[in-house]
Amino acid sequence: MAFPTPPALLAARELRGADLASPSTDSLLRLFAWMHLARSADNRILDLFRQGLIRGTVTGGQGNEGLIVPLALLADKAIDVVSFTHRDLGGHLIWSGHLVDHLNQYFANAGSPTKAREGNIHHGDPANRSLPMISHLGSMLSLVAGSTDSQRRLGRPAVGFALFGDGGSSTGDVHETLNLASLLSLPIVFVIENNGYAYSTPTCEQFAAGTELWKRAAGYGIEALAIDTTGDVAETTRLFAAAIAKVRATSRPLLIEARTLRLRGHAAYDTCDYLPPGENDRIAACDPLPRFRAQLAAALGEARIAAAETELNAFLETCLKLALATPRPTPGDMVAEVFAPPAPALPWQPEPAAPTPLNVAQAINLALRKVLRERPESLVLGQDIGTYGGAFKVTEHLLRDFGRPRVLNTPLAESACTGYAIGLALNGHRPIEEFQFADFATEAATQITLNAATMHFRAGAACPLVLRLPCGGGLTFGSFHSQELESFFLSMPGLKGLYPSTPQDAFNAVLAAYEDNNPVLLFEHKALYRRSRTPVVWDPHYRDVWQPRLVRHGDFATLVTYGEMVHLADEAAAYFASEYETTFDVFDLRALAPLRLDAIHASVARTGRLIVLHEGRRTHGFGAELVARLTERHFAQLKAAPLRIAALDLPVPFAPELEQAFRPTPEKIIDTIAAWMA
Ligand SMILES: Cc1ncc(C[n+]2csc(CCOP(=O)(O)OP(=O)(O)O)c2C)c(N)n1
Ligand SMILES: [Mg+2]
Secondary structure, three states, X not given: OOOOOOOHHHOOOOOOHHHHOOOOHHHHHHHHHHHHHHHHHHHHXXXXXXXXXXXXXXXXXXXOHHHHHHHHHHOOOOOOEEEOOOOOXXXXXXXXXXXXXXXXXXXXOOOOOOOOOOOOOOOOEHHHOEOOOOOOOOOOHHHHHHHHHHHHHOOOOOOEEEEEEOOHHHOHHHXXXXXXXXXXXXXXXXXXXXXXXXXXXXXXXXXXXXXXXXXXXXXXXXXXXXXXXXXXXHHHHHHHHHHHHHHHHHOOOEEEEEEOOOOOOOOOOOOOOOOOOOHHHHHHHOOHHHHHHHHXXXXXXXXXXXXXXXXXXXXXXXXXXXXXXXXXXXXXXXXXXXXXXXXXXXXXXXXXXXXXXXXXXXXXXXXXXXXXXXXXXEEEEEOOOOOOOOOOOOOOOHHHHXXXXXXXXXXXXXXXXXHHHHHHHXXXXXXXXXXXXXXXXXXXXXXXXXXXOOHHHHHOOOOOEEEEEEEOOOOOOOOOOOOOOHHHHHOXXXXXXXXXXXXXXXXXXXXXXXXXXXXXXEEEEHHHOOOOOEOOOOOOOHHHHHOOXXXXXXXXXXXXXXXOHHHHHHHHHHHHHXXXXXXXXXXXXXXXXXXXXXXXXXXXXXXXXXXXXXXXXOOOOHXXXXXXXXXXXXXXXXXXXXXXXXXXOOOOOOOHHHHHHHOOOHHHHHHHHHHHHO
């Protein structure tokens, strides 16, 4: 069904600074039309929610139109970047798409831009740089920073619009991103939509240093101003236009505290009992829309404004009917679409073998060099990875040889830096981010598991990202520098995971992870970085790292492992072969997600016995999934209960004696298997 043609008043979605000195009738009517449409749509959405026709949570933008409509009209939608909040329906309507698309999102029907996989206003338009919000407040700002920087790196004079509420302004991500944007000198307009409340909490309970939230900017070396968007709409528009022009010209971030309103409480169900007496009336009296209407009616005649409203309302009703008649969604390819489809192999240059054998750290360095040399969209970021070469020297001399901004030291801000990388990835760059230790990835857990990992499922956008995670223990680094976090992260859908155990596999894994269109966690065991040196060659079959590798062939049992434990398993298997004349199929899993178990299934079917070995903790550990999958399929063929060898269910203890007692060691592996065999 064709979507109805919008009224002529909505034909233009732009306002230019030149037009604002003394705004034309056209410009004023345009502002009014979009404000009226946004208000009416929010009101009708609330009605339909109350009728049970819309589910989820309806957080209306009634009262916020005087902020978001001017801003969205002023943005250059051809190059700029935005992430709208839950009060910004007007912004979505202006930025892209047809009203019906946006209504379909609310009805969660078959026409929904998120394929009904996300609710209410959690949509965007990544192809047009409108980055879809997730619920977690504050977490979108760094994505705007990344995509805007990506635009600038591509030579486009873009500005990013990072919108967040007064409540959201208290989150750590906001602090991290303001600092990052200032450090990198990114042209971002940060807008605090200060409506005085976060759910029931007044602003004075968010910020100890008074209620003037713009003052936060001084701490980051950022300019700031406050704009009252409940006043004269034309004046608000002029102030925003000047601010945007300055940010575009200077490429410096700016923080705007925009005073705005929340006319309907927090959400549809909010009874606002917590408001002081008379507060509701005071808020309603500040609404700029009726005043703007009266001003236009006085200047242009009541009949003209009433006619405009009639036309806009009729358009809205037609669109609502269409959206209501759109079929309900079906699961479709929901399961497959958690991941972006496989990408074609990149045209890597075949190269001579490395002149000398390499250890894992050197092999990764070689692969990063190859990526940086051959792929202009690549960049490498992380803490101390520049001149210092990274905590484990994996990025040694990359800065010297490739320079900034391809090789980028980041501040100590894992969450914002990961969000920044996601933003870069959404705009066509391909970042490789080093975490100093895998343990610190928990600081970025929301960005990794919710923002990046769900992106393709809910927004259809590829998020090609390599997260390098130096992990694992045995080095007396204690609880916070030794963990194996694969089962923690990979239980979340949308993430891929590779865990190489040899220099060649590490080299191949960087290339395979790099060209994947999904976020890939690259687990790098710290004890393997310098374990031994072996030849590393250009391997046209580098993509085979997504499959398990048969390390050693045998008949008695199938032993599945990965990471450093591959070497311990191999030694244990050699021992059993020589001392017991008992042989094992030993598999190095290499890819932890997605799991490709065909070869292992065949092996278990043949041997009838299964051992799973890993360094991480046992309970909820990765081995539980392996044992379950392999047992489900081969229960009837198994001659013994599967054996799981893993670490104790403890934080990683510090002293070497305690850590050895905690994790699988060669002796424990041999003893446990021998006992199981007996
Ligand atoms: C990190 C996080 N914590 C809690 C919530 C639950 N929550 C949703 S909206 C909201 C209030 C937000 O207030 P504010 O940022 O001022 O935006 P407003 O709703 O006033 O526009 C809260 C607490 C959330 N979405 N994210
Ligand atoms: Mg608020």
